[in-house]
Amino acid sequence: MKICIVTTRHISYNPRVLKEADVFAAHGIDVSVVTVNNNAQQARFDEAMMKERKWRLVTVNFRREIKSEKLRWLFLSLQEKIFSVFSKFTYRYGVAERASLKGFSALARLAKNEEADFYIAHHAEALGIAYAAAKNKGVRFGFDAEDFHTGMSESGSPSDKDSLLSFLEGKYLPHAAYITAASKGIGEAYEKKYGLAKTTTILNVFPKEATTVTSADFPxxxxxxxxxxxxxxxxxxxxxxxxxxxxxxxxxxxxxxxxxxxxxxxxxxxxxxxxxxxxxxxxxxxxxxxxxxxxxxxxxxxxxxxxxxxxxxxxxxxxxxxxxxxxxxxxxxxxxxxxxxxxxxxxxxxxxxxxxxxxxxxxxxxxxxxxxxxxxxxxxxxxxxxxxNWEVESEKLLTLLEEKAGVLQQGPLVLK
Missing domain, CATH: 3.40.50.2000 (Glycogen Phosphorylase B;)
Incomplete structure (x- = not known):
């Protein structure tokens, strides 16, 4: 079985994706992670972490600090701004997807190139990419919500970004084979907002690690x-x-x-x-x-x-x-x-x-x-x-994947 995880962050700053990819690979699943590479320092962390990984990292490279990538960064930035302007008038025709994420089209192409049996989107901005790639391959996709993405505004009222992400979530989440959430409250929020079936809580825990618990220090x-x-x-x-x-x-x-x-x-x-x-x-x-x-x-x-x-x-x-x-x-x-x-x-x-x-x-x-x-x-x-610990939580994730693997042969997705 092959799984493609689509995310919008560097893996070195995305431990939830790291743990997911590692546990799938440890169970004999062929895993690829498709994401952006837009920060030179974080990219160095990524490279160090990938030396011991048993899965592949595939990236869209547009680091402003790298001379050979600066022109692409400029082009993608301009493209994002143009679609952001268009999004003031309509979210349709792929406008919302491209306004929400710099490098959306390039990331979507990479995801479609992955020969996967199942796709998993991390972050709402990746939903359209996972959906399109899954539809292209005639398979299904899942979604992991580390946050309640449309509830992150600190102004007390929905932001333009919230409205954009609400459109994307409402458009794609009803078609997901499963939805996991990082807390009970986040899952409940998604269920209530979109009328979804019960989500599965996968806590943001860590793998077991041997540390010595010492007596309280002074100071x-x-x-x-x-x-x-x-x-x-x-x-x-x-x-x-x-x-x-x-x-x-x-x-x-x-x-x-x-x-x-x-x-x-x-x-x-x-x-x-x-x-x-x-x-x-x-x-x-x-x-x-x-x-x-x-x-x-x-x-x-x-x-x-x-x-x-x-x-x-x-x-x-x-x-x-x-x-x-x-x-x-x-x-x-x-x-x-x-x-x-x-x-x-x-x-x-x-x-x-x-x-x-x-x-x-x-x-x-x-x-x-x-x-x-x-x-x-x-x-x-x-x-x-x-x-x-992740040993306990990952079993929930593997069981969920096994249960949903049966829907992989139901044919291509059709978005109405």
Whole structure:
């Protein structure tokens, strides 16, 4: 059997695709991943990760930083802008697809060239590509929702992008053989919005990894990470909470600044709060080093807010990286996080969203109670080893694929 995964991100920043491709390949499935190559640094990470992979990576290359690809980047950028203008008047005739993704047509050609028995789209922008390639081969496709893509606007009202993606999801999702979601809340949101049959939750967990759960360190080391260090990620609330704690501790943040303005803002805020000797900022790392790196700390911070509907219902992979690394967790009470935290309550202290006082109290509790912190760390690792790991979740995915493999011979898709 051959499977083609279509995504719109670099694989080094897309651990969900990596895990999916790896598990399929480990079970003897011929796997290809079709995606974009639009960032030189991320491409270097991709190359390093592919050295030990048993599947193929096929990319559309348009890195602005690479001289030989700059002209193509310019052409695709212009093309995207033109279709974005057209999308103000109509979404039909392939306009929405091309307005949603730079390099759509080139990516679609690569996907159609793959001789696959099944296609899987990751991200709503890839739906049209997976659908068209599947139709071309007379097979079916699935969709994986890592987020509720049309609920990501932080303005309080739907954006133009939300409207575009709503059109694409409404057009293609009813034809999917299955839909998986990264949290119960995300799946429920898709079911409700599009009247879909029940989705399958595949959590953003990690493969089992041997790490030693150590006793609470002194000073206690708190850890937060994300691909992006920027606004609406509770960092301002975190620094306010940290400034209230009159005790030894370290606060470690990992990620890339969204822009220079926010970098300056955050560094100024750290100085204003007199936290220069307590806050340490680290650059991003590839997905395969996340667990090992996290195991150096004591408490993982999962500080989601309800700044968007998606943020309220999602369950990010940082939670499961903390568990696998053997970290206790301080987390906020969003819908998605409360649901998942209920399965390992002894590893978590809960605090209110955007509530610096409650966050400070939770952090201080772990600082002042090192024995309870050590117990919480052990409960976290136990939860990861017994239930919240990729070995368990991947079996759900393989079973789902096996069940849907029977529809592969039903003939070509017809979009009405």
């Amino acid at each position: 206690v080391k708190f850890y937060w990470y994300s691909q992006v260090i920027g606004p609406n990620r509770s960092l301002e609330t975190l620094l306010e909470a940290a400034s209230q704690i009159d005790a030894p501790y370290e606060l470690h943040l990992r990620g890339s600044y969204c822009n220079d303005a926010y970098k300056e803002f955050l560094q100024t805020l750290i100085k204003q709060k007199n936290l220069q000797k307590k806050v340490f900022i680290h650059p991003p790392i590839v997905a395969e080093r996340i667990i090992t790196d996290a195991s150096k700390y004591d408490v993982g911070l999962a500080l989601e807010t309800d700044v968007s509907y998606n943020r309220d219902v999602c369950v990010t992979n940082k939670i499961f990286s903390y568990l696998m690394a053997g970290l206790a967790i301080v987390g906020t009470d969003t819908y998605g996080q409360k649901d998942i935290f209920s399965h390992f309550k002894k590893a978590v202290l809960l605090c209110g969203k955007n509530n610096a006082d409650e966050l400070a109290q939770a952090m201080l509790y772990f600082i002042q109670h090192p024995e309870e912190l050590t117990v919480a760390k052990r409960f976290a690792k136990e939860a990861a080893e017994e239930r919240f």
